[in-house]
Amino acid sequence: MKQTYTIEQKIRLFFRILLPILITQITMFAMTFFDTMMSGNVSAKDLAGVAVGVSLWTPLFAGLNGILLALTPIVSQLIGANRPKEVPYQVMQSLYLAFTIALSVIICGAFVVNPILDSMDLEKDVRDIAHQFLIAISYGIIPLFLYNVLRCFIDALGQTRVTMYITLLSLPINVVLNYLLIFGAFGFPRLGGVGAGYASAITYWCILFVILYVVLRMKPFSDYQVFKRFYRISLDTWKDHLKIGVPIGFAIFFETSIFAAVTLLLSEFNTATIAAHQAAMNFASFVYMIPMSISMALTITVGFEVGAKRYQDARKYSYLGIGIAVMIGLICAVGLYLFNEQVARLYTTDQTVLELTKQFLIYAIFFQLSDAIAAPVQGALRGYKDVNAPFIMAFISYWILGLPIGYLLAKYTTLGAFGYWIGLISGLAFGAIFLSGRLVRLQRRIQIKEREGMKEQAS
Template sequence: MKKTIGYKQKARQFFAVLLPIFITQLSLMATGFFNTVMAGHISQQDLAGVAVGVNLFLPFFGAFLGIISGLTPTISQLYGAGKREKIGFIVKQGFYWALTLAVLFIGAGWLLVPYILPLLALEPRVEYITQHYLMAVSAGIVPIFLAAVLRNFIDAHGRTRLTMLITMTTVPVNIALNYVFMYGHFGLPAFGGIGAGVGSAIAFTLNLLLNVLAVTHCEPFQSYHVFRSLPRPDFAEWRKQLGVGIPIGSTMFCEQSIFGAVGLFMTAYGTVIVAAHQAAMNFTTIVYMIPLAVSMTLTILVGYEVGAKRYADAQQYIRLSRVLTMLFVGTLALILTQFKSEIASLYTSSAEVQPILAGFLVYAVFMQVSDSINAPLQGALRGYKDVHVTFLLAVLSFWVIGLPLGWGLANYTSWGPYGYWLGLIGGILAGAVLLIVRLRQVQARFKA
């Protein structure tokens, strides 16, 4: 990254950072897309089992990775300020506390999942698939958490193309492994939906190996020597980094857990609704990659400019991103609404699931238009390292406004399961308004 003058240069640098992030996130979502499609063509039970497993796993998984992502604004600000000597130390400490988080994550899962699943009153086959999917994927948690430290280290320098190449290598391997284990090839038994967990765990390990190769053989990362002379754990530094990371992870948990909670509420409507809802949620997650990539790009660029004390430049990046995100997502939404039936047929061959899925997809598009306002604002605030108030606003918009509104519409109106989607859309829009107010306050403080 470098200093830029005017919107033209900023647009160039913005896209140079954005496009690899977008391709990386889209590649990651491709795994979920193919898992959902492959499970849907095995059976409704496999699709529902993977759906429940993902809804239980992703909120906590995303939250813990969100904690680790707190390294990005810290490192990007240090990089912008020219304080390279501090960066290597922070990355080395990140290995320690990321490993601790991984152990806590696995331990909590093995202890709690056997007690949670019976409460959901799932079909026996669906419950079996869910439990064993989660057991399989847990084998890859330690590698992917350590890989996340290295990925944030690389991204914070603006070298997002490198992490894109790593992801584009591992994702096809992940999809191929999932296909082999789910359908049974090369003499292996067909594990069904459980095979998706096995393939993902192996791919997570490969991701770590490739990140290690990148930072030990590519500049400027090689010069940091992050695997040489590891210092003792510095708990004061842990507290400082976790003070940034935990609010970010908690915000991500608020966002992802509400989708998981809605997915679990959908179990009351039967396997067909669960399958349709999960497929629609998978689709909306793919579309969400545009505002998410913008959000991650803003965290890097705003952090870099704030570290260099160029606050006006940071504001210009924010304005640029908001216009581009609305333009891209709005255009995409108009196109996709015309092909909802065709998209539904990609996910499942079930005549029962397809029409319900097509209905959910309409709501999914409106949700992503709302997210195109919300997500860039969050990324900008993280670039300023303003994370505590953002977390509180996420709790308010998703859990105080969105979920209660959706539950009320689902249970006390004729909207039924579609009411939950309306509640989510309302919560996201409320959050966007609150984030706009907060961003103006933070910008005014930095100006002063």
């Protein structure tokens, strides 16, 4: 990261940080896609088992990983404040915290996975595959969490291209391991869908070793000498991380879990409706990679400027990112409206499912427009370390407004399954408006403090 002086410089720096993040997020999305697709080529039961396992693991991982994202604004503000010597200590404390969280997940999972799966109405084979998949992926939880801490450290320095290369490397590793372990190629055991879990776990270990090499040997990361000194565990520092990370984690969990809840509620509808919903939601999730990446880039750039107390520049970055997100959102919305049928045909050839998917995709347009505002605003607020309001609003938007409205519309109107989408869109739109107001008020409050400070200095 470096200081910028003109809008043109800010745009160039922002895109230099953004594009690698976007490629990284799309690559991570592709890993889940290949896990599901390749498992489905074994059998329907393997596909269902992996889908159940992924639906249980993804919201949990997303929420807990959100806690670790606290390191990004912490480091970016330290760099902006020209206090680089404090960075290694913060990174090590975050690594200790990540290891503790990962170990806790493994221990808790040993006790709760079976009861959760038993409570679901699953065929025995599907249930067994889901259980074994979760066991397999648990071997990679510790390296995955440690990797994400080091990724936050690298990204906070503005070196997002490095983590992009590492993630791009992980995709072919994962696909090759999937091929070997799912289908039993070249003498490897044929594990079916369970093999996708082991492939992911091994991939996580591989990328951990790669990122450790980068941090230890490559500049500018090696200059920080993160592992040179032993630091004792500091519960006070953990508390500071958790104050920022827990609200981020819960906000992400509320957002990811709501879609799993809607999918479960849709089980009362026919197979064609469920399939169309899943197809449209998959595409909406793919497009969401854009505003989410902009959100992450804003956390880095805004945090850097806030740390340097250049609040005017922080404000410029926030509105630059939001403007870019809205512009891209509008382009995507128009494109989806015009090529609605072509997108639907990517997922199905069944005429009934195709028509329903086209209708769901129209609602996805409004998802995109709301996300184009809400996601970057959240990223900017995190750059200010303002995380409690987004957390509370995520809960209200999805669980207090979105889901109940959707349920009422689905149950008591002729909208049926589309009612759930309208409910979620309503909640998300409300959240976008509230968070935008929050960002404006926060920046005005900082402006007032700046003016008062200048008056005191003048007097």
